[in-house]
Amino acid sequence: MNKTLTFTKAQQHFMVIGNPIAHSKSPEIHQVFAKQSGLDISYQRQYCPDNAESFYAVITAFFNGGGVGANVTVPFKQLAYDYCQTQGSLSEHAKVAGAVNTLLLKDEALYGDNTDGQGLVNHIESLGWPLNGARVAIIGAGGAARGVVLPLIQAGISTLTIANRTVSKAQVLVTELSAANSTINSHKLKSCATEELTGAFDLIINATSIGLSGNTLPLADDLSSHYVYDLMYGRALPFLQHFAQRGAQTSDGYGMLIAQAALSFERWTGQAVDVKSATVSLKAGAT
Ligand code: NDP
Numbered sequence: 001m002n003k004t005l006t007f008t009k010a011q012q013h014f015m016v017i018g019n020p021i022a023h024s025k026s027p028e029i030h031q032v033f034a035k036q037s038g039l040d041i042s043y044q045r046q047y048c049p050d051n052a053e054s055f056y057a058v059i060t061a062f063f064n065g066g067g068v069g070a071n072v073t074v075p076f077k078q079l080a081y082d083y084c085q086t087q088g089s090l091s092e093h094a095k096v097a098g099a100v101n102t103l104l105l106k107d108e109a110l111y112g113d114n115t116d117g118q119g120l121v122n123h124i125e126s127l128g129w130p131l132n133g134a135r136v137a138i139i140g141a142g143g144a145a146r147g148v149v150l151p152l153i154q155a156g157i158s159t160l161t162i163a164n165r166t167v168s169k170a171q172v173l174v175t176e177l178s179a180a181n182s183t184i185n186s187h188k189l190k191s192c193a194t195e196e197l198t199g200a201f202d203l204i205i206n207a208t209s210i211g212l213s214g215n216t217l218p219l220a221d222d223l224s225s226h227y228v229y230d231l232m233y234g235r236a237l238p239f240l241q242h243f244a245q246r247g248a249q250t251s252d253g254y255g256m257l258i259a260q261a262a263l264s265f266e267r268w269t270g271q272a273v274d275v276k277s278a279t280v281s282l283k284a285g286a287t
Helices: 026-037 052-064 077-087 092-097 116-126 143-154 167-180 238-244 254-269 275-286
Strands: 012-018 041-047 069-072 102-106 109-113 135-139 159-164 190-193 200-206 224-230 249-251
Touching (some): 012 026, 012 052, 026 254, 052 069, 052 077, 052 102, 077 092, 077 109, 092 109, 092 116, 092 143, 092 167, 102 254, 116 143, 116 224, 116 254, 116 275, 135 143, 143 159, 143 167, 167 190, 224 238, 254 275
Parallel strands (some): 012 041, 012 069, 135 159, 135 200, 159 190
Antiparallel strands (some): 069 102, 102 109
């Protein structure tokens, strides 16, 4: 008998878990990657009540049900980190960030990674902005700031100052990061209050959540930079407008969002993502 048998690959399941979650762009982004790779995937937004028991119950059900990979967003990144630290394992970037945005199973236990910081670095490099030898300032001392420091240092920046509204949080962050990683420790990070950040930098990154709120950061008159990045994205950001008027090249964080997602997709599927072409598709879809 010469009957031809047809085999199709099973659909792979993914999710992003958060609260709130309805705004997440991750499902659209990952479907573009899947199309590029010829994979059949489902990628769901998963709402979860804001408590540890619910988070653990959802994660357990997802992976026991055959889920391949999960993204974790606000407010669960630290919980995911805590779980992997005690019951699973962590990448070096997740260890230093103290937060997990990417989960997968490894040796039948949860493995947590953090692709946010490397996503930022990959996007900045794709813009052609030089990081090697760069004098960098980060404004903000929350979870996002913590996550981008090690990848920036690994990309070869020369100096790093962390400025924050609450200066004590910037000081604690510098102390904790230096203790967590010898590469960071050898860089002797500085910290200061936002209004005390003065002089010329090559790159300034806004890692605060001030974004589109009516508030503005108290920036010194002589603060300048060739390149200025805001982790937030959406409409015109006052922080970027401030520096664009002074001649800086600027970017919002949409490219970082795509780049960190691409790294998660690559960890899960082993398939390389063409981020440039995915970005073109996503921007075309958005119009
Ligand atoms: P956190 O809540 O952990 O930290 C918030 C930071 O913003 C703190 O440093 C806080 O200062 C500062 N801040 C908040 N409001 C003000 C204000 N009115 N004036 C001055 N400073 C202020 O947030 P995250 O670190 O998790 O996130 C920061 C931003 O990064 C968010 O907007 C998030 O959306 C974005 N992000 C983007 C990603 C991307 O892929 N593009 C990935 C991850 C994050 P203080 O300590 O004084 O309170």
